[in-house]
Amino acid sequence: MTFDELKDKALSLPLAPGVYIMRDESNKVIYVGKAKKLKNRVSQYFQDSSAHTPKTRAMVSKIDHFDVIVAASEFEALVLECSLIKRYMPKYNILLKDDKGYPYLRLDMSEEYPKITLVNKLANDGAGYYGPFGSRGVTQNVLDTIRLTLKLPGCNKQFPRDLGKDRPCLNYHMNQCRGWCQLSRSPQEYRETMEQARLLLTGNYKQLARQLEEQMLEASEKLEFERAAELRDRRKAVELLGQKQLVTAGSLADTDVVGFAQTTAKSCFVILHFSGGNLLDKEYEILPFQDSPESAVSSLVKQYYLARGVAPKVVLLPMEMEDSGLFSDLMLQNTGRRTHFRVPQRGDNAQLVELARENARREAERVTSKEERISGTLQLLGKMLSLETAPRRLESFDISNLAGTDIVASMVVFVDGKPCKKDYKRFKVEGLQDQDDYASMGQVVTRRFAHYKNGDSGFDQGPDVLLIDGGAAHAEIARSALEALGLDFPVFGMVKDDRHRTRALVTPTGQEIGLDGAPAVFALIGTIQEETHRFAITYNRELRSKRLRYSELDAITGIGPKRKEQLLRHFKSLAAIRRATEQELRQLLPADAAAAVYAHFHKEDASCE
Secondary structure, eight states, rough: OOOHHHHHHTTTTSOOEEEEEEEEOOEEEEEEESSSOOOOOOHHHHHHHSSSOHHHHHHHHHHOEEEEESSSSSHHHHHHHHHHHHHHHOOSSSOOOOOEEEEEEEEOOOOOOOEEEEEESSOSOOEEOOOSSSSHHHHHHHHHHHHHHHOOOSOOOOOTTTTSOOOOOHHHHTSSSOTTTTEEEEEEEEHHHHEEEHHTTOHHHHHHHHHHHHHHHHHHHOOOHHHHHHHHHHHHHHHHHHTTTOOOOGGGGGGGEEEEEOOOOOOEEEEEEEETTTEEEEEEEEEOOOOEEEHHHHHHHHHHHHHHHHOEEEOOSSSSOOOOHHHHHHHHHHSOOOOOOEEEOHHHHHHHHHHHHHHHHHHHHHHHHHHHHHHHHHHHHHTTTSSSSSSOOEEEEEEETTEEEEEEEEEEETTTTOOOGGGGGEEEEOSSSSSHHHHHHHHHHHHHHHHHTOOOOEEEEEEEEEEEOOOOHHHHHHHHHHTTOOOOOOEEEEETTSSSSSEEEEEEOOOOOOOTOHHHHHHHHHHHHHHHHHHHHHHHHHHHHHHHHHHHTTSSOOOOHHHHHHHHHHHHHHHHHHHHOOHHHHSSSSSHHHHHHHHTTHHHHHHHO
16 A cells, blocks of 8 residues: 555544554564554554654664554553563564463472472362462572472382382582481471461462471470470571572562663663562663663563563552553453552652662663663764764864954864864864854865865865854854855854753754753763864864964074074973073074074073173
8 A cells, every 4th residue: 555545534534442453565464553543542653753863764764554443442452562572572562572481380289299380370170389489490490499499309209109118318418408308207297397388479478487487485495405406496497498588489579669761872771670669679671772661661661561461569560550550450451460560759759760760770771781772872863853864974163262362173083983183173263363162163165075075185075064153153054164165064062051061953044952861861962062172272282382382483584494493492491492502502503593492591691791
């Protein structure tokens, strides 16, 4: 279908809730979305593309046709959207990399010798299922921790089949198992220990610690000191387990805190699990850079909790979810537990959201390479400046003078975010007697790009972006100079704040582009501006020093350019020439010239005689 045909079809859709399915020319699903009103939402894709993010523009360019499914309600549309995203895994939807769900721990107390096992999914078999605890590795760690705490068997022996057949294994001798395979251990004692494991799996370690203390006291009263010592050690192990919060089941958390952050290249989605105010665990997912954090958080939260099949009482979010109420209803339907989604604005909960965001930021930065950061910064700069592609070559100009003298300009070049010093240029402004930054800038830009038009060596590469130190008026001078040469490069002024830091870029027409919301771009532009200023002022000082240095020698009869250069090369400075004796000067100069130099610097000495 053509673009106009897609637009007409979208405008013919009903004002009803539903799901739309975008497909490419091979009929592959590339995007699934939900809408309160299908006509309004779908038709937005085929309006002015300048309002779209780059990702949306790319997706729209791939659409060949689309289908819609009208739903009876917005809730039904949400359920259908989640189901279709999981089914098709569309390219342009934001997807969790691991959407396979999480393993559980299974314990069936109806068996003669119950055993804790790791399983991939729930089953309606009368057993108890605990978790999910997170990844398979985390779940195995929980199982191992409980086994070691209660000294349960970790071997492959089957009870009661293998009871009394062999001697205890190495685990028994390492005090990691109580030797349950021996006939001296009763089935009743084994079941009591497995009941203690069940209490740990449900998070009731305090109740278990109390039970163990009661049993310890009872054994002491019966003078069973060896058993009392064993129960004491087990109680300490259980208390330590509880204090360290090693049992980190998501189903035990009463509050989850969502964090989201991104570098210029990567994004990170973090969930912190809290129970009773204690941090239990952290889970995170690294993703590519996302154009819309709001859309990313909404999509990732839905996928995360639907994959787990359990949910806490409260989820604290960094930003609003448009359909959080509907999703809460869906979680109630799927898990039997209503989850409340909140966006705290102040207080302790807001600090928890900030903690989650900081965790996300650190993880995103950890996995982002220097090259990715630079590439992402340039891509973001290109988007901010409404350029079609990321700018690779940035040229920056600055004017420097002191009281209208020694007016100079610098041209600094950054390529792929790094200074390209071999392409730096400096200009001495000609024909201006008074300070005039606008005229100076116009002259320098004209001279630089006249060389470019002529293809002169060192000037034959054009910039992707031209940066001018100053405001809109300076940028307009540069743009006019380019226009007079028949050239058109993007021109922006670099505007400083009251602390002399770059706060914004500005177009020649005066439209400001703030940098506060893009720290990486802010840092790059600030670095370029500082380097341009440094290069300009260094040249200005060099010329001024040279002028002052040479001026006093210019007044001496018989000292021309060659003899000045000879003196300065030998003595290194004017002060050293001033201190030289006439005999030392004669080693470089004829007698009359040496006498003239010496006399010039010792007039006061002669007048005092």
